[in-house]
Amino acid sequence: MTDLTALDTLVPGPLSLAGHRLGTPQQAGALTMVPISGPAHPGFTPPHALRPSRATGRGQVELTNPDAGGVAIVPLHIGHLHDRAPTRALCRSALIPPGRTLRFEDACCVQEGRSGHPTGGDPRFLVLPGELRARALALRGVTDHGKLSDAIADLNARHGLARHGHLDRLLARHRPALTRFQNRLEPQPGQVGALFLIAGRLAGVEITPDPAYFAQMWTALACHAYGVAAHRAEPAPPARAEPYHAANLAELRGALDHDRSARLAHLTEQITAQLTGPATGPVRLREEDRHQTLRLSTLIAPHLAGQIVTDGDRAIYASLFAHRFPPDPAIP
Template identity: 65%
Template sequence: MTQMTALDTLVPGPLSLAGHRLGTPQQAGALTMVPISGPAHPGFAPPRTGLHLSGVPGYGRVELTNTAATGVAIVPLHIGYIQDRAQNHALCRSAFLTPGQSLLFEDACCVQAGQGGHLTGRDQWFFVLPLELRARALDLRGLHDYPKLWDDIADLNARHGLPRRGHLEQILSRRRPMLTQFQSRLELLPGQVGALFLVADRFAGLEIAPDPAYFAEMWAPLTCFAYGVAAWHAEPTPPNGPPNGPRTGPRTGPRTGARGALRLRAGEDGTAGLRAALERARAARLADIGARLAAVPTGPVELREEDRHLDLRLSTVTAPHLAGQIVTRHDRTVYASLFAR
């Protein structure tokens, strides 16, 4: 993709994303992912293999442990756990954990109003709160009130045509076969450390990880749940017809995204003509995505430091168009999870 200034436009001021580059966008239905490559900051424990949910001692109380032998763990913003024999919870904030350290989050939000059952799974797995809940969850950080997100979850369920209850698993479990396809419908690139997400062509979020290994472990929670839920809701109904089986010739119209044949100019034919037409069409679409990112309304960014560890700083970012948390080291962004407001 041609170099864009979108990153600077989205996060101006003190947040330096120097060295980070946008790649060629990928699209799956209503979800567009612009991959970000950039400098790796080694020495951080990846979230799935490094962090362990060591306990849920009570409602709204979640204990995480950094089980990695070395490396500080940056707890991903709005991470939540689905587990057997315990209420499902999500965190409202990020944090640092040194190797071997356990940390009790007493401001976690329960995302399961009453006994709603559990998702079955052999592994403990985590998600990231859906985009629609993230701003509210961030606002509620520090508040010790475990049902604090139930009303917002109930509203989200209602918008998805599900019973109006504070069970996030209604979406995560009932939509799971579709949501988990996003981790394959979009594809992680080698060396990728972050991504810009757009839902229905509008800026939805910016995610930066310390290194490719960390981001690879965030790939499924981000694509399937943080942004996949909103994208699935915005997606057109899949074509009717048999879910599989042989197909010979068209039975339904082209899927969203296929807008008829490539336009060939006079004199263009053969595969060379098709290549030229394809390149023109792609250049136009890249320019369109670039223009959409450049058009995101911006405003003054406010930073509030929340935590520090050695030379790492964890801050909450608030701006008219986005919010989230970032980790910086000497003013260089190491981790960012920013979402549209």
């Protein structure tokens, strides 16, 4: 499949994505996922290996990196799902050295109990829906376990649910549809990241150290981080399919190829315009954490925000999302 374009020309500023390329986009309803392939940086602890331990305070989370050799990059805005325990989400990413435990004092409670989630086995994690991420990032460092309650209640209300600060109300109500996003879109072999659009508008960019790390993030990104808004914007299926002008199979194949090329070109333009066009203000970068040569920074650009991990000038991890979420202005 033809690659769309190299990514380093699209993301300006301090995030060098040299070697990363966009693949052929996939679409499921309102959600478009453009695979990102690129250099793998193996050796980081995969996210499923991170073990949350019981913390004393309601806004506290302790994560242990059990890997004796690899540094853990804690994915931005993850919340671990526990049986019979409140789910807490993190407002920031972090670097955890091999074998070390890190206590987060600024976590937030997103639901009081875990109802309806599959039980047994390892606890799995969610990533906060895009609608909550800007607020969560802004409140990093603030010790108040209920700091996202209002935002969650607003989100529930926008989805037609009771105005309540429990994220599970929303996730449980729409679980079948949200879960299907992980199948409706299919990660590519060697994929280390993705660019997400909702209803044609840029919603976020996710880069991970290697394909295995991305594979473990996939469900949480597709179903929670971007699936929630995409589900709300799900378009009605087209009433009828417009036939191509073709008098035989060869012409039909030609018409299909031509049409696809045109659509890819249009999408590339659309993405380029959204990544580079609105960048009329400064890109602010603030270092938050470091381990050896790794740097964790918060990036605030005019159209995107999030956190990145760099090693020298190489981007290892990035989780950037649109300030305005859902990004389609047509969605209130």
